[in-house]
Amino acid sequence: MDTQQNTALTRALAEIPGPLPARGVIHIAIPHTDRFTVVGNHLAQHPDLSCTAVGIAVRIQSLPQGVEVGIKALAARCREGEKRIAAALRELEACGYLQRVRDRLPSGRTITRTVFCNQPTALLRPRQTASPRRPAVAATHQAPGPGPAEELTAAPAPAPDPAPDPAPTPASPPASPSPSPSPSPSPSPSPEPDMPEPPPVPPPPSFVTPLPPLFVPLVPNPTAPKPPPPPLPRPAEATPELDRAATALLSDLRRHTPEFTLSEADIRQLAPGVAAWLERAAHPDAIRRTLTTDLPHPLRRPALLLKHRLTALLPPPLPGVHDLAAPARPRVTVTPFQTCDGCDRVFRSPTPGHCRDCREHRAHRGDDTRTAAA
Template identity: 45%
Template sequence: MDVQHLSAPSRASSGVPRATARSGSGVVHANTRHTSRYTVVGNHLTQHRELTLVAIGLAAHIQSLPAGARIGIKCLADRFPESEARIAAALRELEAHGYLERTRERLPNGRIVTRTVSYNQPEPSRPARAPMPERRRPAPRPAPADVHPVPAEAAPASVPEPVVPPAPAPEAPPAPDPAPQPRRVPPPLPQPRTKDPARHRVAATLLADLRRDDPRVLLAERDVHRLAPAVAAWLERGATPDAVRATLAANLPEQPIHLAALLAHRLTALMPPPLPPAPKMVRPDPFQTCEDCDRAFRAPEPGRCRDCRPGLPEAA
């Protein structure tokens, strides 16, 4: 009879811890060591008792982003299926518990921006609310060596002292959401005072021919019809087609994105004033030849010069 090898396994291992596999319930972790593209997140965040799942997931996502990434409410709403209201509430939760800090600053050009700082540990100045401790029976103190233990029958029943939970730290009030900036409405395009079909055709042709001088100035047909009245207003005020063409095509960017809006702004902001009325030319009287002395003089009709005219009767 052959020798039995007791060290050989009876069946293949499943890779799952034996204690967990026997229990039949609970989560089983099958972990793989990460060597690149990973983020370390503390259990104080992932197992937070007072943060919602949306806030915990949002905090983990923000900590995984590189420095300088945009985390505005609209950007996050475009990235995730949650609404802007839920994302704003989650940001306020993270800010109240010290994982996020948002401050508004004014740039030298007058623009107001929001500076956001993400903390993987809550700041001491903004502590997170501690979870409520569970009521547990205090462990019995070990008896000294020289004191004999009292039998259980003779020992009085000990009543555990109640555990008073610590007072929660005051939460900082959430920062108010920035007020939405009013949308700027562009001013209306100039309109000619009188309708002239011929002038309108010249204006539409001028806009359509701009691409001949510069291929970047390629307008859609609807933009040509929309901007043609403004060009006609320029022509009505005495601007030549060459002057209008030079104003619209001067100093354009390398790759114009909103070309029609740029031309509409130029037609509105650089609108020339109307020409003043031309001064009335007063022509002098034509030259006439005196009938008596043949002297030349200016007069509206032929006749005599001033010296040959008969004197007027003196007033009495």
């Protein structure tokens, strides 16, 4: 008696038309009026996506534009951990639903943009562009021939009945029955001079509108011109020893990393940059480690990557001995203490003598003596 029974589901099942299936799921479809997201069956029933990936895709699709959808941001919203969310994002990226693009801002900072497409198969179809002939074709299909009014107006007037042939005379032999002539296209009779020409009937308006593009990019293409890349560094004093060592280091990279199998032209172009590193007392092992660590996959243009790293990661020159020495402190002259000869008061003065009060007193007493003598 105290168990609460939910009768709403029973009433909803009673309102479903038709017989209910003996087994399997029974859908009670109530139309949504607000706060809903349309999800295609190609995503909900994708054979290559896990349920976690489908759920993460639905969560991302339901979020408004501009919300953070990184691994940490999704982990804060969902119960799954960061590892499962990262694996689900990789599945969505492999199936084309998700794409992470690295973009460089005008300030030089590099950010990662996440693009989610709810129907990636539509991007593979050829885009349909509105053709100028489409309205004309549609108008032709709508009006294949002239209208009834046009037919009545353009129809020629009926020709008068031809005069009956005179009756044959008895002397003349009866005319042999000639086969009826086949109807041949006769030129249309010219309109009478006093009959005005009918005005041209305009074609019916076309209600065919051009189809919108299937995919509109949310991020516009960058329009600001990119600054030119910085030049490759060169040594201050190009010597044959530096050039020989730089060429040997670049030629030896393929022994450690097979992706850096450079041509002779690339080695001659990149040798001044390596010579600049060697001139600044960089160790060859450090140069090799800097150039071959953390490579992108796949590596399409190894020479361009080496040029970028030689330019962007150039170390500063080593400081000299005088630069490493501690700066000399400025010498401060300290005035020593002196004892006044008159009152034994301590005061600062470079030479011994009297303090200021004693000097003023002695000066005042001297003025009084000179006044009395006068």
